[in-house]
Amino acid sequence: MPMAMGNGEWRQIRDYRNNAVEDIVWSRSGMAATPVWQGDARLTWVKYRSPADPEAVLLVEGTNFRQGGLQIRTSIPVILYLERQGNSWAGYVSFDPAAGPLVLETAGISALPFRLNGVLQDAVSVENKTVFEISGPGTIFFGTGQILIHQPQPFLGEPDFLEWLSSATETARDPATWSDYQMTLFKNQVTRNLIRGMEQTFSYWGETYTGDPFLIRNAANAVQGLLEYNYRSSLSGEGILLPHRYGFQRDIGDTRLAISEEGNWRSSGPQVRDLWIRGEKNRSAAVSYRFRHFYDQYYSHEFFADLNRQIGADVRWIQTEEAQLQDYRLFFSQPAWHVSPRVQFRQQTLSSLGLDASVLTCRASFRADGLESRSSYYQYLTGYLPGRGNWLVEGEQFPDENLQNYRTAFSGSLWKSGLFSMGMTASHRNRWNISEGRFAASKYEGSYQFYQITNYLESEWYWNGGLSRSVAGGFWSGNLYLKNWSFGKTGLVDFAFSRRILSRGLWNFRLNYKFDQIYDSYRLALNQQWYLPVHKGIGLSPLWNFEIGQGMKTASLGGGISLERFWPVYLQFLQFRNAHPFAYNFEWGFPLPFIGGNSLNVSGTLLWASELLQYGEVRVQQISGNVLSPGIYYRYLRPREQRLEGFLQWRW
């Protein structure tokens, strides 16, 4: 059942097997808040096992997000994705670079260093927050560890063979020395340049004699298109077929008349696919008629009347060979109200299935299909006060199944910069059953957050609760997950701690124990990460990770070094034991100062396992102001993908 939120809509997907929850929230305005997180994005997707500890976050058109100890703030609306892997975070940020550099502020992401598109970026720490300036869209990466992010990389175009010839040696210009491929390139490029030259000539003539440089080219294209289409159509017996679309609009006093039409010119005459005639008076009343004929058996006539923008009628009838659709709608709406009652009648007759009709009244529905009748009703009431809170009561009834579902939710601010929320879900089938109760409370800055959610589903109790505290310089959180109020059945104990120990040094420790008797599995994970400034401009990032569970045992050991004194360089080497006896991962990224103030970004990652290269990606890109010039790209994904391409061109 969907959950209305007053100023948004919240849908939750629960994966009980993995103790995971996914929230999808559409926010219509301002901040949206669920019992466990708050944010202002138009669309927010969050995945978590413990409510105070998100595992992945997606913000679309957002600038603000907070869940547990994690806080994200951006200077302009972005599309931002972040996922946690161990103590590191990886993701992608997309925004319009023309809106200026993006300032990203995070708290609760203690992992460093930070890399954008594989290259080390500077970070500024302010109290318990870290601030980054991001010059353009791309992959983002906090911390060390092996995380793969794949981006589409278009193949580079073919090199300009003629340009190469112009500066080649006398011997290389001799066609006798060319390969078949070079000869083909030569012919293609000469032909293309000739056509381009003719186009320029026609553009000049067109502009001189008519004022339109594209007139002759467009006319030629149209003739060519007609000839091609005619030739193809004649092969298939269609004759001439040219698509067209026209529109007409005129204001007469306070009345606007608009006609648009789409169809094809055929040898037999014009064919109308779509005709739309509409009139609008004083932007308050409108009438329209629409005819559609998409294919042989498809005819649709649609009448629409909107008498004063608050009362309207819409009649539609579609007749096709195998089905008849009838759609009648009466509606009444008042924009100042939060409720828009509507009446809709829809009938669809399928020759093989008989009658299927439905009536919607005030969002309640009645449905009858043939001999069997079935009805269902849905209603909700919701309200909100901007910045203060929102509430919801909604219900759904299925009389024929003797089932009723109800949900209540409330969230709001009870004290300054704090949030309180609670809710309950109940259903009735022969007897009342409270399937979920939730309660959460949090305070925004440097304080505690507490939550608890209780579910009763299929005769099983699920309880999930936790407490977290974020303070300047770090945070800690603890979460507990129980089934049937017992550790012995299934559960999750999760403890995380992060502490800043020096001006730019961090210490992270995380213990995670998950046990699940139903699926006969358990998992224990321990990992630790430091970021230690050893000298001015030089940092070390040693890390280790150990994970043991049913049928699995992984461990990794490694570290990185970052040099920022001369120019930002990051190098990392990891050795880990997983599916293969040993695997090695080597990553690096550095911009090299180059001629004329340009720089050359070099970044890449290589992964060896079983003494074979399993995955590799290398980029070398010349950065010149805002213009990214061509570079070298190498990608290898064993055993099905291999790419090595590119060229380097420097001009000064």
Added chain:
Amino acid sequence: MAPDGGYGEGPYYAHYILGYLGPFSVHLANTMDISLFAHPYLERMVNWVLDNEKGSGQYTQFDDSYEIRNFYLPLIVSQANSGIYWDTWLDSQPEFPQYNANMIEALAAYREFPVRKFRSPFFPGKFYADMGQVILKDRQIAPGFFVSLVDERERWFADVHEQIDPFSFELSALAEDWIIDGGYGGGTGDPNRDYFISPQANSTVLVDGYGTDPNPLVGDEPGGRLDYGFSTPQFAAAGLSHVIGDVYLTRHLFYAGGNHVIVFDQMDGGTPHSYTVQYNYLGNFEDQGNGNVRIGKNGKQLNIHLLADDVADWRVRQNRGLATGRQGVFGHSVVQFESETQPNANGYGKWGVAPDSGLQK
């Protein structure tokens, strides 16, 4: 053929060509010791074709595509580095239903390739940035959840078999096809040919009920653009854009593995318009009200939830369409989410709609 392996005439004709190139490559290997499919273009073309298998035994149907036309993959398994992947993919297929007579010699020439299991880092997002297609799936071979979104580049448009279908969306899951593309129709001579090449046959976004204006003189740019894309081992996203008239359309896909995908459409118009987000579906339709639609078949359900600034501004409508199946053309239904026209005649329209397609057994 685009350098990333995408084939402009669609997956069906890619199969058609590979069906001839496969036996031919065996001849080349035997007579001249040339491994044709070791050429990276052809190797990528095979990988692209296999990526387009929807987990239902069928392939995507944009451009002129019928349902299935397999080529005999074992012929080329030994020719390329991807052979291990192709071999493992082949193992996942229940049968090869079609053989051509001219394959007999090739079959005789085939040497059994030692079975080695394909193992590779998996990314749920597959981006064909040159041809213009994004594929999302939950596993590399025999996916349980599959989505394809097309933004074909005009550079790689095919000629007679091209269909103008930017934003064409297909979704298959639990071995069933749910959201489809109309496909080929009854060939180029089909009396309803202009329906099959029209946007009405695609699961796409329409402006005032119209799709891309294909007129070569005054029409719209027929191709789309991939604005961004990324994939981690557990999440993938992509943003595509396209222009119809004065409306700038953007379609974002967000996929976190599992069996649901978020489609986020933005329509940015210079003048008022109504917008239609339409999905050609296979199954039984049920409008549950409040922007919720359920499509069911064979005991499975596809739930589409509309999220919008004001759901009351959008109406759910049913329509009819044609599709192409193994047995030829058949009628099916279309669900349309249609917005009201913007009341302010001089205003700017910016609309968002995000159906979340969740599948439940």
